Amino acid sequence: MHVFVAGATGAVGGLLVPLLIDSGHQVTGMTRTETGLGRLRAQGATPIQVDAFDADGLRNALASAAPDAVIHQLTALAAGSSADNGQIRREGTRNLVDAAKNAGVKRIIAQSVAWAYEPGAGPADETAQLDHTDPARATLVGGVHALEEAVAELQEHVVLRYGTFYGPRTWYSPDGLVADKLAGRLPAESPAAKLLGGLRADDAVTSFVHVADAARAAVDALDWPSGVVNIVDDEPAPGRDWLPVLADALAVPVPPAEASGARWQRGARNTRARSLGWQPRYPTWRTGFPAMSS
Numbered sequence: 483m484h485v486f487v488a489g490a491t492g493a494v495g496g497l498l499v500p501l502l503i504d505s506g507h508q509v510t511g512m513t514r515t516e517t518g519l520g521r522l523r524a525q526g527a528t529p530i531q532v533d534a535f536d537a538d539g540l541r542n543a544l545a546s547a548a549p550d551a552v553i554h555q556l557t558a559l560a561a562g563s564s565a566d567n568g569q570i571r572r573e574g575t576r577n578l579v580d581a582a583k584n585a586g587v588k589r590i591i592a593q594s595v596a597w598a599y600e601p602g603a604g605p606a607d608e609t610a611q612l613d614h615t616d617p618a619r620a621t622l623v624g625g626v627h628a629l630e631e632a633v634a635e636l637q638e639h640v641v642l643r644y645g646t647f648y649g650p651r652t653w654y655s656p657d658g659l660v661a662d663k664l665a666g667r668l669p670a671e672s673p674a675a676k677l678l679g680g681l682r683a684d685d686a687v688t689s690f691v692h693v694a695d696a697a698r699a700a701v702d703a704l705d706w707p708s709g710v711v712n713i714v715d716d717e718p719a720p721g722r723d724w725l726p727v728l729a730d731a732l733a734v735p736v737p738p739a740e741a742s743g744a745r746w747q748r749g750a751r752n753t754r755a756r757s758l759g760w761q762p763r764y765p766t767w768r769t770g771f772p773a774m775s776s
């Protein structure tokens with residue numbers, strides 16, 4: 483299959499491109515930068531330089547590539563801004579979907595998140611609604627909703643609701659933002675520190691996924707039926723359980739335990755992904771976190 487990857491140089495995209503090529507697919511990878519072009523070429527992809535906010539450029543890129551499928555892994559979190567990320571979810575996805583339709587592409591796989599669900603008891607499966615009740619979450623949930631609605635305009639569409647990424651080039655890597663925050667190296671007023679505000683050894687439940695398993699899911703999803711699928715590990719867990727394991731793996735101090743956590747911080751279930759055949763290499767953060775530093 484010829485696959486057009488938007489976000490081909492990001493934390494997931496960088497692992498996804500070689501996986502696609504190893505699986506026998508032809509890849510066109512999109513980037514804004516000269517560095518990205520060189521990197522994609524070295525990975526064996528055909529690189530294309532275009533900005534997701536350039537609707538005409540994107541339309542031309544998709545029309546000339548004429549892929550069988552699009553994989554959307556665009557995010558804009560490098561500067562730690564949820565507003566930037568909301569904009570790429572809304573406008574970038576709109577442009578990408580329009581360009582894909584114009585090029586006659588029938589199938590799209592897109593990156594979403596597994597923590598935009600409404601509050602509830604226990605980890606959420608895909609039947610839970612998105613949380614439109616909390617104004618404090620409007621940027622996140624609104625962006626996710628816009629992205630998921632837009633990709634559903636293509637005939638075949640799989641939305642991957644990923645858990646929190648860890649592994650190489652993520653915030654949770656040994657040289658990432660989380661290690662800096664836990665070690666007290668991140669200025670409290672920085673946008674990244676604010677985004678990581680919920681990093682507590684508390685009752686808030688998080689579902690994680692290693693980026694390599696996230697990339698594998700995007701390859702697998704080329705064969706999945708349309709719909710939403712949580713891509714999370716087997717063990718949603720409260721911060722009081724996972725944060726000490728992470729701190730140990732990152733060689734930083736363990737924050738003190740606290741009693742806090744909102745009802746939307748519930749994690750997610752991967753029953754559907756498992757039934758579709760997705761097999762994570764790291765089924766739990768208990769083995770995945772220590773593997774980052776080995």
Ligand SMILES: NC(=O)c1ccc[n+]([C@@H]2O[C@H](COP(=O)([O-])OP(=O)(O)OC[C@H]3O[C@@H](n4cnc5c(N)ncnc54)[C@H](OP(=O)(O)O)[C@@H]3O)[C@@H](O)[C@H]2O)c1
Binds near residue numbers: 491495512515559653
């Ligand atoms: N589920 C999660 O936990 C989750 C999800 C997403 C991100 N994150 C965190 O965010 C951090 C950054 O992630 P990342 O490396 O994926 O993000 P990133 O560095 O912001 O880039 C993501 C990808 O999107 C592309 N991109 C961004 N804006 C674009 C635009 N306007 N036009 C075209 N392409 C654009 C980038 O391409 P070029 O720069 O090559 O143009 C890159 O390939 C990670 O370390 C991760 O921990 C977490």
